[in-house]
Amino acid sequence: MTTRSSDPAFAKPLPLATQTSAPFWEGLRRGEVCLQRCEACEAWVFHPRSNCPRCLSTKLAWRKVAGTGRLHTFTITRVPTAPFFADEVPQMLAVVELDEGVRIPSTLVGVAEDEIVIGMRVAPVFEPTVGGESVLLRFTKAWAPGPR
Amino acid sequence: MGLAGDAAIVGLADWKPARKYAGAPRFTIEQFAELARLALEDAGLEAAEVDGLVTARIGESSNFVPATVAEYCGFAVNFAELVDLGGANSVGMVWRAAAAIELGLANVVVCAIPGRPTPIRPGSERVLDPRWFYGASSPEYGSPQAEFEIPYGHLAQNAGYAMIANRYAAVHGYDPRAMAKIAVDQRTNACANPDAVFHGQPITVDDVLASKLIADPLHLLEIVMPVHGGHAVVVARRDRKPRWPHRPARVVGCGEHLAIKSPAYAKDLLSTPVGPASELAFRMAGVRRDEIDLACVYDCYTITVLLTLEDAGFCKKGEGLAFVRDHDLTFRGDFPLNTHGGQLSYGQAGGGGGMSQVTEAVRQLRHDAGVRQLRRCDTVYVSGTGGVMSEQSALILRGEA
Numbered sequence: 001m002t003t004r005s006s007d008p009a010f011a012k013p014l015p016l017a018t019q020t021s022a023p024f025w026e027g028l029r030r031g032e033v034c035l036q037r038c039e040a041c042e043a044w045v046f047h048p049r050s051n052c053p054r055c056l057s058t059k060l061a062w063r064k065v066a067g068t069g070r071l072h073t074f075t076i077t078r079v080p081t082a083p084f085f086a087d088e089v090p091q092m093l094a095v096v097e098l099d100e101g102v103r104i105p106s107t108l109v110g111v112a113e114d115e116i117v118i119g120m121r122v123a124p125v126f127e128p129t130v131g132g133e134s135v136l137l138r139f140t141k142a143w144a145p146g147p148r
Numbered sequence: 149m150g151l152a153g154d155a156a157i158v159g160l161a162d163w164k165p166a167r168k169y170a171g172a173p174r175f176t177i178e179q180f181a182e183l184a185r186l187a188l189e190d191a192g193l194e195a196a197e198v199d200g201l202v203t204a205r206i207g208e209s210s211n212f213v214p215a216t217v218a219e220y221c222g223f224a225v226n227f228a229e230l231v232d233l234g235g236a237n238s239v240g241m242v243w244r245a246a247a248a249i250e251l252g253l254a255n256v257v258v259c260a261i262p263g264r265p266t267p268i269r270p271g272s273e274r275v276l277d278p279r280w281f282y283g284a285s286s287p288e289y290g291s292p293q294a295e296f297e298i299p300y301g302h303l304a305q306n307a308g309y310a311m312i313a314n315r316y317a318a319v320h321g322y323d324p325r326a327m328a329k330i331a332v333d334q335r336t337n338a339c340a341n342p343d344a345v346f347h348g349q350p351i352t353v354d355d356v357l358a359s360k361l362i363a364d365p366l367h368l369l370e371i372v373m374p375v376h377g378g379h380a381v382v383v384a385r386r387d388r389k390p391r392w393p394h395r396p397a398r399v400v401g402c403g404e405h406l407a408i409k410s411p412a413y414a415k416d417l418l419s420t421p422v423g424p425a426s427e428l429a430f431r432m433a434g435v436r437r438d439e440i441d442l443a444c445v446y447d448c449y450t451i452t453v454l455l456t457l458e459d460a461g462f463c464k465k466g467e468g469l470a471f472v473r474d475h476d477l478t479f480r481g482d483f484p485l486n487t488h489g490g491q492l493s494y495g496q497a498g499g500g501g502g503m504s505q506v507t508e509a510v511r512q513l514r515h516d517a518g519v520r521q522l523r524r525c526d527t528v529y530v531s532g533t534g535g536v537m538s539e540q541s542a543l544i545l546r547g548e549a
């Protein structure tokens with residue numbers, strides 16, 4: 001049996017940017033949330049794409065947004081979703097709906113379990129990965145009231 | 149438009165589910181051949197009569213799958229299909245076979261999904277492959293899941309279904325005891341099915357709620373039990389024989405719907421694809437919801453059953469928990485559901501999980517379901533669910549008059 005610690009295949013999976021998505025990850029490094037907006041039909045787009053998922057236009061422009069939104073749903077993992085995440089259990093896995101209307105899979109940080117309410121305002125947290133390879137977009141409870 | 153009901157399920161094979169299969173490992177193609185033999189024998193058909201096949205992915209070849217299966221089994225076919233809909237494969241295979249038959253492409257179509265262990269290459273050891281952990285999530289480069297979900301821990305199925313359940317709770321309210329009752333009623337059914345993996349092991353609502361919390365709000369006993377097994381059906385032109393060994397189950401309605409791979413991007417997380425799929429199936433069949441004698445619902449999780457009851461139209465949106473409280477879902481009850489025990493209590497043999505819903509439907513239509521046999525069973529609803537409620541399919545089966 002291959003031991004997990006010696007096998008890179010068992011290392012925590014990291015995001016690998018593509019030519020299409022690179023501006024998103026570069027934005028996170030600057031502490032900015034950037035989304036694509038379709039110049040043909042005005043749809044906000046996430047995840048990043050080559051073509052708009054509403055009209056298939058290729059005219060997608062990157063825009064900086066506030067990164068604030070509402071908690072759409074969540075779960076707290078009592079067993080790891082995979083061994084790679086055993087050190088993070090219990091994870092507060094979340095889906096956030098940004099104010100632009102797009103949804104983003106992420107996690108909640110800096111929140112107590114009993115504070116989590118679906119619909120609560122959330123704000124972005126820019127968290128570098130342990131090895132500094134990338135910056136992940138996590139969310140926390142926003143204290144300032146936002147648009148309803 | 150739609151299916152005329154000229155194709156029927158005329159043969160079936162079920163390998164009794166086992167927590168750990170005790171026999172020798174066999175390749176997927178070997179298992180396919182054996183399941184085909186058993187299902188054809190059940191139908192009273194010869195292997196030479198097979199002129200169509202539908203398969204899921206196999207372990208021995210990543211492409212040219214239907215040809216690999218056809219050659220191995222010795223089938224010369226006019227219709228060959230590889231279906232890649234996860235847990236919706238079962239239903240998806242049956243309606244594709246029925247459609248091919250009604251188009252005149254084929255007369256006898258074998259659909260099989262093996263789920264027993266396969267051999268490992270001599271000289272190599274069974275290593276823990278990290279890919280197994282990803283489940284329905286793709287870790288491949290360029291996969292949106294690999295880039296935007298997996299690095300956060302969003303992978304496999306439990307968390308996705310749990311997040312759907314929590315969203316349901318926020319929008320419509322939640323009753324953990326009613327959710328647990330879905331698992332309990334199916335366990336009651338399993339206790340009337342000697343083939344079920346949990347036969348002889350009844351549970352209570354308190355047992356479900358006391359079982360380990362896996363991902364809030366889902367407990368261990370609300371989550372499918374993986375087993376070894378396998379299932380097959382033979383779909384044929386119903387007039388191919390003047391008399392069949394068993395009552396044919398006519399395929400009179402079908403539907404399928406999908407729009408997303410990850411539930412995060414669903415337009416409405418609580419309006420699942422089984423809604424449009426079921427609406428198509430009921431409309432095609434000309435059958436009303438209250439004409440259904442048995443619902444065979446894909447039940448990888450309790451929440452899947454709840455949302456399917458609502459979205460398939462057996463009750464209104466938001467009233468599923470009350471529906472579960474108000475109805476007895478056992479084989480003795482007023483709304484029999486998964487009378488074999490479902491995946492939750494009969495067991496799910498890998499990708500073949502949903503096929504047990506199809507074979508149970510056929511057994512009940514044949515009046516061949518032993519002590520769990522329904523008094524009246526002429527019309528059955530079957531659903532299939534792939535991924536995290538991403539692809540879903542529905543069937544209406546009707547017993548031959």
Ligand SMILES: [Zn+2]
Pocket residue numbers: 038039040041042043052053054055056057
């Ligand atoms: Zn557009």
